[in-house]
Amino acid sequence: MGSRKQKTDLLRGTLDLLILRTLELQPLHGIAVADRIRQVTQGTFDVQAGSLFPALHRLEQEGWIAGEWTTTEQGRRIKSYALTAAGRKQLNAEKKQWDRIVAAVGQVLETS
């Protein structure tokens, strides 16, 4: 139980970064976010609904992304998400954090 939770936490942080970065370019709806991430990472990250929706809603509750409902030509209601100003700030912060981690881990790997 405990170890699985740790893994989720690690992934969750990464997932937040990926989602924010994806939405930086343009507003997207749920499934499109997953598609974009899969494309960009060439299939390395295949985000399933089970982690996607909790993540989107969490980011929305934090105020980093904002959801907006639109109606498609087929009459289906679609909720697309856009990055907010606060989200942009958060993205920058997370990017820096990520760079630090990458650099640190890289250093560890090189020295050993």
Place this chain on the structure above:
Amino acid sequence: MPFTSKIANLWKNLTRRHQIEDDLSDELRGYIEELTERKVHAGMDPVRARRESMIEVGGVEQLREETRAQRIGFELETLGRDVRFAFRSLRRSPAFTAVAVFSLALGIGGVTVAFAIIDPIALRELPVPHPEELVSLGSVRGDVRTFMPWLPRIFKVGDNLPAPMFRLLRERANVFSGMFLYEGVDRSSSLESGEQVQVERASGGFFSTLGVFPVVGRMMTEQDDRSKVPVAVISERLWRRHFSADPKVIGTTLILNRPRHEHEGESGNRDPGPTIVGVAPATFNGLEAGTRTDVWLLLPPEDLPQSPNDLNFWFGRRIMGRLKPGVSLERARAELSGINAQIVNEWSARFGAGWNVERRTWFESQGFLVAGSARGFTSVWSRFRPTLLILLASVASLFLIACANTGSLLLARCAHRRREVAVRLAVGGARNRLLRQFFTESVVLSIFGGGIGLAASYWGVQLMFGFAPDLAAASPNVGIDVRVFAFTALLSVLSALLFGLVPALRVTRAKLSFGIRSERTTPGDSASRWALNKLVIMSQIALAMLLLAGAGLFLRTLYNLKHTDTGFDKDNIVVFSVNEGLDIGRTLARLEALPGVESASVWENGLLRPGIQQTGPIFVEGYVAEPGVDLYSFGTFVGPGFFKTMGITLLSGRDFTPEDALLPGRPVAVISAAMAKFFFGNQDPVGRTFRPDPNPRAETIRIIGVAEDAKYATLRDEPTRTIYWPLKKTAATSTYAIRTQREPAAIASEITAALQEFDADIRVGKILRMSEAAEGTLKTEPLIARFASGFSLLSLFLVCVGLYGTLSYSVALRTGEIGIRMALGAGVPDVITMLMRETGWIVGVGIVVGITLIAGTTQLIASLLYGLTPTDPITIAAAALLLVAVAATSAYLPARRASRVDPMVALRHE
């Protein structure tokens, strides 16, 4: 920005739940539809595509729940849902809910009442800034009688510092930011209108040290100490009530304690009374915790001592100070000791010969007590402490019983709910959520119980005060306020933890398969579950046993005191007081002339009437006192024929005659048996003499009789050394005794009429039988007996309800088993016997544990008992019998119900 958006989100989440839920559904549906479309696009059959998509998404409900969990305020929402669920579930079992809420209301309400009463007189800090800096000064030292041997021992020379030291201490001590002299409260003062007011006298530094500022005018100051002009500060309450909140009252004279008859005529050259200089704020009630002071009078500190004789008086005066911030009690103590040494040296140098060795040593040996006084002085608490501690112990036990009661009912109920739990666990309910839900139920119960308890505690306090008018009069500040509310809230949560946690843990630990397979349990499982339940019931019974035994001990103490041998006849004597002195001979003769009166007499002091007279050391020719033995005696003045009238046996010698009172001085006396034995051993002291003075030339007193010992001050008295002197003049404090077979009420009007023949204005006090007067000296005991028996009955009732409820549940659970037994040939009596025997075990063990508890705790109340030991076997046996009877009754009903089970119905039930 993110913060405000979060608040907005929280608001939205809480207020527009339906919309949010609909949106989430739409969003998920859209996701699945799009996924399906893509698969169809890729050439999949639409039905299969939809199925695949659903599988890919996984459990939709779980996904929704996980997404929901991300919402701000999700916890709150869950709580709301749990509470709603708890309400529904409690409403489904109204009997359980009613019993649980009622027990908790009783338990929590009881403790709340005790807290509401004790808090203002013992726990609350003074409403002044930084009360923790306030300290009272006292001294540790030897017996003051080493140099003032004439002081009777009955005066407890408190821990008070010599008041003449106050000025010196105030001038020289550096650790204090303020200091004042304080004389305690005086409740006997009255205003011009006759209205009683509470007065505190203190030196000028009082208000400035405490940090209390005037509403109007000014406070008394240390300037006033120097000018010694009498000034007064009044309370805002008095100002509003008596002076209509008129600011012009400042500068007027406050008239206190003026005798009534001076009202009309001019008061002559009487002291005009203090000038009102200011009004204290309504929040400040003085230093005596729990009371309300209306008037503060200036008490100028005494002048510095000019001779050692100025050092004599300091009774009842206390010094209080405020430590500078950060100063420790030790540092203050050390500094004061240093100053004391200086003062002693200076006095030695100044006073010379008059400053004898004893005095000097005594002052030198003085150590200082510096005690935190953030709560002010707590004499009301000290006075009622035994009663209130018993009250507290009773309500605490009752509270625990109530928790155990609710806990055992919950446990029994949990057994019923295992099926529900198993199903919910099976369909994926998280154990934690279930645990929370069950616990929420307990909290809801406890909040209801606490709420009702709090509401009822208002009347509870009134009820207590109805029983204890003295306590009510001494503590006007009792009320249900914020502190009481907070306390009750805390207690409710605590009770939920006590009774709710274990059942909640238990039920959610249920094994999946059991509950679903059948409602009946396997024997092993049932055994462990029952063990806990039994334990809870046992502890309840043990506590009830303790309360019952305690109540029994107090009731028997009261009985013993009322029936103790007082040494005089209580039943055939009628007593009363008269508001002025009368001629002894004429009055007694007139009283004896009343029909049915055998004889009449009169006395002053002692014998269970107010007023105590203690003599100095007694010297008897030929008696050599061992060192350290007290030689004092108690004394009383009595009229002729006293011993005959009171029915006190004269062991030797004679009763007083009217002539004894006419002798100059007081040359003759009757002594008590205890005194005779103490000074004369087995010899007959009649005709012998003693001196109440060490001086050999002092008057000697001839003993004319020895009387059987009689209770002097209280019914608890051991045989007291008592000297009876002839009474020469009666006063308003004298008690007249009439020996008669007639009822007090019947003879009352005749007595009044007879005495009014002497003086039409005479007022006769309450005319009582001597036994009533004697029982009137019992203040604490009836109160304690009442409280203890009241609470033990409540506890008995709770135990009854708990036992009945738990057994009903357990019997219901075992319907199947009982059905089988009966199908196999067990008769109704067999089933009842079986169930009763099981209950008997629990009750038996509970009682044994209770007795152990009694043995361990009643030692604490030994000093409150009279005429029996704290482990009095009769009392304990009676308590145990009562418990057994009550337990048997409450167990019999469910057992009988079980025995009426139709075996076929019971078995089909499976």
